[in-house]
Amino acid sequence: MSLSIAHLGPPGTYAEQATVLYVNWLTQTTGTEAMLCPYPSIAQSLQALATGKTQLAVVPVENSIEGSVTMTMDTLWQLDSLQIHSALVLPIAHTLISCAASLDEIKTVYSHPQALAQCQGWLGAFLPNVQLIPINSTTEALQKLEDDLTIAAIASSRAAELYNLPILARNINDYPENCTRFWVVSQAEADIIHQLPAQNPTHTSIAFTVPANVPGALLKPLQIFAQLGINLSRIESRPTKRSLGEYLFFVDLESDVSTPNMKTALGELTAYTEVIKIFGSYSVLSVGSKG
Numbered sequence: 097m098s099l100s101i102a103h104l105g106p107p108g109t110y111a112e113q114a115t116v117l118y119v120n121w122l123t124q125t126t127g128t129e130a131m132l133c134p135y136p137s138i139a140q141s142l143q144a145l146a147t148g149k150t151q152l153a154v155v156p157v158e159n160s161i162e163g164s165v166t167m168t169m170d171t172l173w174q175l176d177s178l179q180i181h182s183a184l185v186l187p188i189a190h191t192l193i194s195c196a197a198s199l200d201e202i203k204t205v206y207s208h209p210q211a212l213a214q215c216q217g218w219l220g221a222f223l224p225n226v227q228l229i230p231i232n233s234t235t236e237a238l239q240k241l242e243d244d245l246t247i248a249a250i251a252s253s254r255a256a257e258l259y260n261l262p263i264l265a266r267n268i269n270d271y272p273e274n275c276t277r278f279w280v281v282s283q284a285e286a287d288i289i290h291q292l293p294a295q296n297p298t299h300t301s302i303a304f305t306v307p308a309n310v311p312g313a314l315l316k317p318l319q320i321f322a323q324l325g326i327n328l329s330r331i332e333s334r335p336t337k338r339s340l341g342e343y344l345f346f347v348d349l350e351s352d353v354s355t356p357n358m359k360t361a362l363g364e365l366t367a368y369t370e371v372i373k374i375f376g377s378y379s380v381l382s383v384g385s386k387g
């Protein structure tokens with residue numbers, strides 16, 4: 097059996113690296129082979145999955161320095177019926193890639209907004225006058241570098257090797273303990289779920305809106321989890337995009353959706369929420385180290 101997996105491209109992204117780790121684990125565990133399908137944006141990777149062009153997608157969710165990857169949260173909320181199958185954590189070490197002979201020649205630096213933010217201290221210290229340009233992925237600008245010696249990109253050393261490009265500086269992230277969590281996502285109820293190795297889920301991710309902007313509107317849902325002894329490992333708010341000051345909440349819970357306490361909690365939650373989406377239960381694979 098061969099699986100198709102969407103991820104952020106072009107080749108050489110951290111998302112691709114996470115996908116390769118997942119595929120290696122899958123092949124070792126079940127013998128399943130997989131085809132990697134790069135897409136130009138995170139949203140397009142998830143849309144490819146939602147429209148059945150691929151069977152799985154691997155997307156970045158959260159970084160230890162910069163927090164949530166908002167594109168992933170927003171797209172998961174918008175697309176119905178996607179289910180998280182696994183999580184994995186990848187250590188991130190950024191490099192500055194350029195064909196310039198030295199840092200003095202660089203006028204522009206391109207990268208994914210998360211990578212630019214994770215290196216802002218280094219950029220301020222060593223390239224204080226350059227223009228920083230956010231793009232869809234760390235590898236999107238790599239093909240331009242050979243034609244323009246005044247530009248640089250922040251990406252992984254693996255990406256530099258893949259495109260045969262020189263590295264001007266290594267380990268430029270401001271914090272050495274820089275990790276990103278990725279989710280492996282499938283369509284809910286898809287046949288593929290039954291073909292993946294059975295795991296013991298440890299986490300459940302949900303998102304909800306609350307019915308009114310009144311005191312205690314968020315407290316009530318959170319109290320349910322507290323009273324049932326269910327630990328939250330993340331809570332994140334995002335604008336609903338309906339009106340200013342209105343939010344939806346993403347919550348990661350340290351429990352499997354099928355436990356009695358979680359069933360009770362999710363049942364009680366409907367009384368205090370307007371729309372609730374359950375993205376499923378999953379386990380964290382120890383394939384990327386630094387979990």
Ligand SMILES: O=C(O)C(=O)Cc1ccccc1
Nearest residue numbers: 109110111208210211233234
């Ligand atoms: O652009 C990439 O390479 C990605 O996979 C997104 C990303 C960017 C920076 C850190 C982690 C993931």
